[in-house]
Amino acid sequence: MKPAAFDYHAPTDPGEAVALLAELGEDAKFIAGGQSLVPMLALRLSVPEHLVDLRRTDGLRGIEERDRAGENGAAGADGVLRIGACTTQAAVERSAEVARAVPLLARATPLIGHFQIRNRGTVGGSLAHADAAAEYPAVALALGARIHARSPRGERTVDAGGFFTGMWTTDLAEDELLTAVDFPVWRGRSGFAIEEFARRGGDFAIAGAAVAVELDGDDRIRRCGIGLFGLGSTALRAAAAEAAATGSAVTEVDADDVARTAVAEPESIPADLHASADHRRHVGAVVVARAWRRAVQEAAHA
Numbered sequence: 572m573k574p575a576a577f578d579y580h581a582p583t584d585p586g587e588a589v590a591l592l593a594e595l596g597e598d599a600k601f602i603a604g605g606q607s608l609v610p611m612l613a614l615r616l617s618v619p620e621h622l623v624d625l626r627r628t629d630g631l632r633g634i635e636e637r638d639r640a641g642e643n644g645a646a647g648a649d650g651v652l653r654i655g656a657c658t659t660q661a662a663v664e665r666s667a668e669v670a671r672a673v674p675l676l677a678r679a680t681p682l683i684g685h686f687q688i689r690n691r692g693t694v695g696g697s698l699a700h701a702d703a704a705a706e707y708p709a710v711a712l713a714l715g716a717r718i719h720a721r722s723p724r725g726e727r728t729v730d731a732g733g734f735f736t737g738m739w740t741t742d743l744a745e746d747e748l749l750t751a752v753d754f755p756v757w758r759g760r761s762g763f764a765i766e767e768f769a770r771r772g773g774d775f776a777i778a779g780a781a782v783a784v785e786l787d788g789d790d791r792i793r794r795c796g797i798g799l800f801g802l803g804s805t806a807l808r809a810a811a812a813e814a815a816a817t818g819s820a821v822t823e824v825d826a827d828d829v830a831r832t833a834v835a836e837p838e839s840i841p842a843d844l845h846a847s848a849d850h851r852r853h854v855g856a857v858v859v860a861r862a863w864r865r866a867v868q869e870a871a872h873a
């Protein structure tokens with residue numbers, strides 16, 4: 572099928588993009604890489620009258636390390652890697668800065684679809700689309716990312732923990748532009764791992780887990796983050812499993828216990844033609860345990 576007719580707009584700066592969306596109202600949508608939206612247009616699951624293309628909008632691309640000390644007043648606090656919303660997933664994959672500063676993001680990126688998709692798909696598009704089985708929302712939750720948005724009412728920042736509100740829905744208002752994401756740079760003795768199970772390479776995962784762990788000098792878990800994908804109506808943070816592990820000696824935390832607690836947290840696990848809820852829960856526990864073990868091992872050797 573072909574998309575229904577729409578008017579095309581190509582703003583050159585973010586202010587113009589936001590003003591256009593506000594002016595055109597609910598019949599308008601942003602398009603970034605088009606890797607989720609174009610299939611929806613072709614199937615006529617989405618029928619906007621106007622598309623506001625972000626690809627020629629200046630100031631929405633780029634990867635930049637920033638110090639967060641000024642922001643939160645805590646000297647020595649983690650810095651952040653700020654990634655512009657329209658930065659492609661391929662640019663993230665190629666970036667030595669991402670690999671060094673936010674290894675979890677670097678390791679998650681090659682798991683997204685195929686190279687052709689990552690070449691167009693964007694960081695902001697993935698987070699705004701909020702597919703429950705997508706990698707980036709789970710990474711954002713595990714690391715505690717912060718998402719910047721702009722609308723005619725001004726700019727604001729949302730914690731990833733409050734951003735994913737349900738199936739394909741986020742905290743963004745209809746007229747809000749996601750402008751950038753701050754991924755915290757976890758310093759110290761940290762380890763990171765992402766594990767997923769998919770039927771074929773390039774498919775969305777049936778279940779996946781992104782894990783970040785930081786140890787203190789006594790081999791206790793100073794902090795950890797566990798983001799689950801494919802296991803709910805949206806990406807989820809396994810808060811109870813994180814809380815149970817934090818503060819414990821690393822040798823006392825059993826990866827299978829972490830996994831059991833994590834997969835018990837989603838209120839309901841989706842069932843579809845790819846997997847039953849029970850199968851997803853089982854696979855989910857396997858990937859959480861694997862990711863936990865790998866992250867802990869890396870942290871212990873950091």
Ligand SMILES: Cc1cc2nc3c(=O)[nH]c(=O)nc-3n(C[C@H](O)[C@H](O)[C@H](O)COP(=O)(O)OP(=O)(O)OC[C@H]3O[C@@H](n4cnc5c(N)ncnc54)[C@H](O)[C@@H]3O)c2cc1C
Pocket residue numbers: 600601602603604605606607608609610625656657682683684685688691692693694695696697699700702704705706707743747748749750773774775776
């Ligand atoms: C065959 C195939 C396999 C795929 N496999 C995976 C996978 O394994 N894992 C995965 O995570 N993804 C996968 N994807 C999706 C892909 O990663 C998309 O690129 C991504 O989800 C959306 O990014 P985009 O830039 O293409 O957004 P678009 O498709 O352009 O937009 C998606 C939605 O986000 C909104 N939007 C986009 N940018 C902004 C912004 N800056 N501010 C506000 N709203 C915005 C749009 O209005 C739209 O509603 C796959 C896609 C295909 C076609």
